[in-house]
Amino acid sequence: MRRLVICLLTLFRRISLAIRWLRGRTDDDSAARRVVRGEAWDEFCDTLKAAGAALTFPGAPQDPFNQAEGYRYLSRIARAGLLAFVEHADAKAPVLHRVVDEVTKLGADNPDNFYQTAALDGSYEYRITGRRNTIAYLSFGTQSGNYGEGGGLPPTGHIDSDQIEMDSDGNFELVLSASPQPENWLPMTPETGTLVVRQTFLDRETERPAELRIERIDCPEHERRPAPLTPRQLDEGLSKAGALVAGAPLLFAKWARDFQKHSNALPMFDPEVSLAAGGDPNITYYHSHWAIAEDEALVIEVTPPECEYWNFQLNNYWMESLDYRHHRIHTNKHLAQREDDNSVRLIVAHDDPGRPNWIETAGHMSGTMCFRWVRARETPQPRTRLVKLSSLRD
DSSP: OHHHHHHHHHHHHHHHHHHHHHHTOOHHHHHHHHHHHTHHHHHHHHHHHHGGGGGGSTTOOOSHHHHHHHHHHHHHHHHHHHIIIIISOOTTSOOOBOSSSSSSOOSSOOTTEEEEEEEOOTTSOEEEEEEOTTOSEEEEEEEESOTTTSSOOOEEEEEEGGGSOOOTTSEEEEEEESSOOSSSEEEOOTTEEEEEEEEEOSOTTTOOOOEEEEEEOSSOGGGGSOOOOOHHHHHHHHHHHHHHHHHHHHHHHHHHHHHGGGTTOOOBOOHHHHHHTTOOTTEEEEEEEEEOOTTEEEEEEEOOOSOSEEEEEEEOTTSOBOOTTTSOOEEETTTSOBOTTSOEEEEEESSOOSSSSEEEOTTOSEEEEEEEEESOSSOOOOEEEEEEGGGGOO
């Protein structure tokens, strides 16, 4: 469905461009006309209305609780889209900002991550100046396009903290360009449109995230300042923000529907699908659906491999991480208590079973879940079993 919608939108745009060319109007002229007439805003609002189709996608829960979370989810994505594509869309003067955070969530966002993003153009060159501080894992990825354009987010370059040369205080510079650089280099291609930064905590209470700044370097200083807003920028920004709200929830609604085929199990997720959706190439993902009754518990057991980081988390059906600010809905390599044989047993339950590694459902009876390894030498399969909660209290 999502692919069909994107194809129809693309066809409509091509026809519109052809009509404009025949009439002798430029894209700037057309955008100015659309903004003055209110058409750009009207189409954005119409797209927001159409985005509600994701909440009735086959398999989606129709009860009031999940539907309420679904509509809140759409409102959050709308806010994220406006921030990314209207406020911070100028690739000539990029700004590192947070689209996904403790409130705005998307695609099984990691509760241990501090996400940042910026608009890029693969024909320019940029420099990131940073200080790592004490964050456990730091990675930078460039991607083709963005969620607002359809077609996924295929990677165009990647580098992480183990590959970046830093001084003794953790200071570094990283060049982003399509042409190779002699030292710290994050590749781009002509199609590159987005930067994604992942900072991963093992312990949020003690670790300090990296301090980062980005700037364009292939131009004079005065050209690095943001230019005044143009009607075309607003027109395109509203279009991309609307496409994000309409497209991303449909994509993840399809994933959630398919996860129900193996509910309460954790099979490995297809790495090619993950990369196309913007996943980190260093991460092995296990995505699924979960559903437990009031008197049940889902037990997950695995011996973690040697890896830089791992975690497990619960999400709602819309693949938003549950509220990790106020509930223990995830654990990781640092937080989890291990068994004598070095294995880990996690217990997903509505009430505290009185055992280590309890994962709270935060008022949810079902949803999606995710296990991930970062740079693991092996990829063991987590084992799951549904038991009566009372059996864990004996």
